[in-house]
Amino acid sequence: MLKGGCFCGQIRYEADGTPCNETSCHCAICRRTTGAAFVTWFSMRRAQFRIVSGEPKRFKSTANATRSFCAVCGTQLTFETEDYPDEIDVTTCSLDDPESVPPKDHTYTRSRLGWIKLSDQLPQHQKARTP
Numbered sequence: 001m002l003k004g005g006c007f008c009g010q011i012r013y014e015a016d017g018t019p020c021n022e023t024s025c026h027c028a029i030c031r032r033t034t035g036a037a038f039v040t041w042f043s044m045r046r047a048q049f050r051i052v053s054g055e056p057k058r059f060k061s062t063a064n065a066t067r068s069f070c071a072v073c074g075t076q077l078t079f080e081t082e083d084y085p086d087e088i089d090v091t092t093c094s095l096d097d098p099e100s101v102p103p104k105d106h107t108y109t110r111s112r113l114g115w116i117k118l119s120d121q122l123p124q125h126q127k128a129r130t131p
């Protein structure tokens, strides 16, 4: 079972099952909503993800996508899009053990900041991963 939560500890989550779509996303929305140069995510089945304490604040980051974060400390936690109603994306670095779910590629590198130099040899996708 994967466990994680926000920086201040008010919000805790758990997830069963196997993560997928592990990626570091360089899109401008991830960047601007976190204040970080890029954000690493993994996906789970929505039915296997649960908040076990606290109540994340939610906001629409695009017309069909909702993100959640801790309203006390600001940690961004999840991303859900109507395009994939069975999936929820979770920020890898909100896990208690981010080392256990490393990214497998980079996405939206067309938006990558020029001073981020990628040398990890992972595949890079200009936009979303192409299936």
Ligand SMILES: [Zn+2]
Pocket (backbone or CB within 6 Å): 006, 007, 008, 009, 010, 011, 070, 071, 072, 073, 074, 075
């Ligand atoms: Zn918090």
Ligand SMILES: [Zn+2]
Pocket (backbone or CB within 6 Å): 025, 026, 027, 028, 029, 030, 031, 108
């Ligand atoms: Zn993104």
